[in-house]
Amino acid sequence: MADPMRIRANMAGDKVEVRVLMSHEMETGQRKDAKGDIVPAHFIQNVTVTHAGKTVLSAQWGPAISKNPFMHFRFKGGKPGEKVTISWVDNKGDKRTDEATISGG
Amino acid sequence: MxxxxxxxxxxxxxxxxxxxxxxxxxxxxxxxxxxEWNKAAFGTKSFADTVKALGGGGSTESRDIQITAPDIAENGAVVPISIESRLAKTQAIAIMIEKNPNTLSANFEIPDGTDPFVTTRVKMGETSNVYALVKADGRYFHAVKEIKVTVGGCGG
Structure with missing residues (x-):
């Protein structure tokens, strides 16, 4: 199981500003190890962010997203104290879900 | 059962x-x-093919899409890219890197209520044009910016 995501969600005016840092190798499948063998691709493919039962962002990623992926976006309709939930699934079927509480601006 | x-x-x-x-x-x-994960789109090797694989017939260049990224990336393994669209009814934002082994890096779907804005970090193998493709009201628009890479981020 991968390490927890670091999620910051805080109010910026009437919007919720979300910054998330995930812990993942994001191996491209192009790289060779010391013996010259290809290191198999291992990367996050799907990311979903939900708030109050509604998807506020969904993404499909390829292996070109950097190691330990970072994402920053904003959505309307959230209030301090409410939760933002973020899930990812990678190409090997590993997955992780974490949540954060929206803090005041 | x-x-x-x-x-x-x-x-x-x-x-x-x-x-x-x-x-x-x-x-x-x-x-x-x-x-689903759009395997076909992530396997493409050109901007035009990626637009097609994402469901577009073609794309129009637009000044209403802003790409914020460094002109020169010293480390191709971590290149910060922000994309903001001012197009009405923006539904999706994709990031494409022309000279990477596969063009499409990411595709973000933007529901109503979410700003047409996203920041992430990508890997770049070499100096390349970076495209921001925006789907707005069912049509496709793009902006392009060249990012020079000093040390590539795809090798060992």
């Missing part, structure tokens, strides 16, 4: 089982990937 289980077992192993299990409602939606 038993019949479904038989069908799942007969169907083979790996991803097929997962997909079937999801279809049969054996895996909670949201647990398994509820969404």
């Amino acid at each position: 038993d019949i479904k289980r038989r069908e799942v077992l007969k169907a083979g192993s790996g991803a097929g089982v997962l997909a079937l299990a999801a279809a049969a409602g054996l895996v909670k939606p949201g647990e398994a990937s509820a969404q």
Whole structure:
């Protein structure tokens, strides 16, 4: 199981500003190890962010997203104290879900 | 239940089982990937082919898409890219890097209520044009910016 995501969600005016840092190798499948063998691709493919039962962002990623992926976006309709939930699934079927509480601006 | 289980077992192993299990409602939606991963789009090798694989007939260059990224990236393994669209009814934002082994890096779907803005970090193998493709009101628009890479981020 991968390490927890670091999620910051805080109010910026009437919007919720979300910054998330995930812990993942994001191996491209192009790289060779010391013996010259290809290191198999291992990367996050799907990311979903939900708030109050509604998807506020969904993404499909390829292996070109950097190691330990970072994402920053904003959505309307959230209030301090409410939760933002973020899930990812990678190409090997590993997955992780974490949540954060929206803090005041 | 038993019949479904038989069908799942007969169907083979790996991803097929997962997909079937999801279809049969054996895996909670949201647990398994509820969404598909567009394998065809992530396998493309040019801007035009990626637009097609994402469902567009073509794309128009637009000044209403802003790409914020460094002109020169010293480390191609971590290149910060922000894309903001001022196009009405923006539905999706994709990032493409022309000279990477595969063009498409990411595709973000932007529901109503979410700003047409996203920042992430990408890998770049070499100096390349970076495209921001925006789907707005069912049509496709793009902006392009060249980013020079000093040390590539795809090798060992």
